[in-house]
Amino acid sequence: MENVQSQSAQTRYDKGHLAQRSSNQRNGAMKSDEPNPLADELAQLMMQVANNRCKTSFAKLFSHFAPKINSFGVQRLSQQGLAMDLVQETMSRVWTKAHLYNADKAAVSTWVFTVMRNQCFDMLRKVQHNREDAFGDDIWPLFESDDAENNDDDFLLSASLLQHVEELPPLQRQVVQGIYMQELTQQELADKLNIPIGTVKSRLRLGLEKLKSFMEKHYD
Amino acid sequence: MINYHPDQHLLSLHAKGELPLSMSIAISAHAEFCQHCQQQLDQMTIALSEQQFEQADAKNTAAFEKHGEFDDLLSQFLSSTLDTLDTDVRLANNSTSQPESTDNSVTIKGQHYALPRVFKKQINASWQGIGKVSRLRLDTGEPQARASLLHIAANGEIPDHTHKGSELTLLLAGEFSDCYNTYKPGDFMLLDQDHEHSPKTTEGCLCYTIVDAPLYFTKGISKLLNPIGDLLY
Ligand SMILES: [Zn+2]
Numbered sequence: 001m002e003n004v005q006s007q008s009a010q011t012r013y014d015k016g017h018l019a020q021r022s023s024n025q026r027n028g029a030m031k032s033d034e035p036n037p038l039a040d041e042l043a044q045l046m047m048q049v050a051n052n053r054c055k056t057s058f059a060k061l062f063s064h065f066a067p068k069i070n071s072f073g074v075q076r077l078s079q080q081g082l083a084m085d086l087v088q089e090t091m092s093r094v095w096t097k098a099h100l101y102n103a104d105k106a107a108v109s110t111w112v113f114t115v116m117r118n119q120c121f122d123m124l125r126k127v128q129h130n131r132e133d134a135f136g137d138d139i140w141p142l143f144e145s146d147d148a149e150n151n152d153d154d155f156l157l158s159a160s161l162l163q164h165v166e167e168l169p170p171l172q173r174q175v176v177q178g179i180y181m182q183e184l185t186q187q188e189l190a191d192k193l194n195i196p197i198g199t200v201k202s203r204l205r206l207g208l209e210k211l212k213s214f215m216e217k218h219y220d
Numbered sequence: 221m222i223n224y225h226p227d228q229h230l231l232s233l234h235a236k237g238e239l240p241l242s243m244s245i246a247i248s249a250h251a252e253f254c255q256h257c258q259q260q261l262d263q264m265t266i267a268l269s270e271q272q273f274e275q276a277d278a279k280n281t282a283a284f285e286k287h288g289e290f291d292d293l294l295s296q297f298l299s300s301t302l303d304t305l306d307t308d309v310r311l312a313n314n315s316t317s318q319p320e321s322t323d324n325s326v327t328i329k330g331q332h333y334a335l336p337r338v339f340k341k342q343i344n345a346s347w348q349g350i351g352k353v354s355r356l357r358l359d360t361g362e363p364q365a366r367a368s369l370l371h372i373a374a375n376g377e378i379p380d381h382t383h384k385g386s387e388l389t390l391l392l393a394g395e396f397s398d399c400y401n402t403y404k405p406g407d408f409m410l411l412d413q414d415h416e417h418s419p420k421t422t423e424g425c426l427c428y429t430i431v432d433a434p435l436y437f438t439k440g441i442s443k444l445l446n447p448i449g450d451l452l453y
Pocket residue numbers: 222224225226250254256257258
């Protein structure tokens with residue numbers, strides 16, 4: 001006898017509000033050029049969270065990922081309470097790091113998997129060795145821009161890029177020009193503009209990301 | 221040209237996050253040298269993530285047994301957690317906390333070495349050693365394994381030795397040879413206890429090593445150690 005209530009919950013959480021990939025799509029999963037409606041929808045939701053801090057989109061991502069993160073956590077951490085902690089920690093990072101997600105580098109699923117695995121690694125160390133040392137993100141870079149400072153130097157060398165600096169919003173332009181044209185250090189620039197160095201860093205990152213997307217739009 | 225790589229089994233455990241810290245560091249550092257293994261790891265991670273997140277999971281009973289808990293957690297996120305997280309991020313950006321050190325280099329006997337990214341939290345300890353051989357112990361908190369950076373100055377060698385458990389050597393800089401071969405930066409050598417060897421170097425070298433870890437490396441942590449068991453016994 002089917003239990004109606006659990007069936008509806010199953011539908012709701014196993015599928016979230018999103019389509020699952022059909023099995024024939026799955027067989028060709030490594031080909032990135034094949035249409036993948038689920039991946040596209042997840043990417044849209046991430047954009048909404050990153051750019052507009054959209055809570056409705058976050059709720060949809062949560063409904064899709066939370067039960068699956070939980071089942072990973074149950075296998076790996078062998079304790080229900082810890083598995084829910086893993087859900088909470090992973091989804092918190094999805095919210096706070098959404099702006100670092102780069103759709104060109106990885107599917108949303110892969111990015112969330114990386115965040116979850118890294119978090120799970122740190123939680124296991126805490127449980128097994130009583131260590132709070134958070135090595136996960138050093139061991140597995142997040143397919144994104146945490147190491148952007150190194151890569152960005154390279155792509156900034158291309159002169160064509162600097163043509164687009166004028167198109168940046170004023171606050172980001174100011175920081176990008178200060179660092180790359182006047183060659184100020186981040187600290188010098190922070191002092192000069194009388195803003196915290198963290199703000200310099202985040203404006204710089206946003207500006208560089210925008211420049212990168214200009215480049216991709218114009219030269220793809 | 222790197223000739224020695226971690227095997228498929230180790231790469232796949234690494235992609236899953238199932239290796240202990242000492243071994244995870246070794247694979248991560250090797251992958252920074254080795255495009256080939258990095259690509260394999262990326263492919264494995266993509267496959268794992270699709271399996272975990274994009275396929276209907278028939279046996280995911282937790283999904284309906286625990287729907288109330290998920291609902292509660294989501295409501296909590298929407299009503300307060302997300303706003304709190306944003307406030308925390310803003311406060312962190314505004315505080316003038318010192319930026320995280322990004323210096324991944326060590327200096328030993330006048331030689332300066334840039335290290336793979338993964339070592340950046342680990343290299344604050346001091347070097348100890350006799351003669352041409354110096355060692356910097358890394359504190360991984362794992363009683364089963366001893367992880368170190370090992371420096372051998374030019375024309376140095378390590379006396380003949382065998383190991384009780386396995387020994388992992390990842391060459392980070394310079395070169396060395398043993399009776400089997402000559403090794404280049406990035407080479408990843410996992411020797412079991414029956415091997416006997418005495419590495420020699422003419423130009424000097426820097427390695428990452430893990431020693432004395434019987435059976436510790438090559439099994440996933442979740443199989444080897446039950447975290448709950450660890451707490452109980
Ligand atoms: Zn390799």
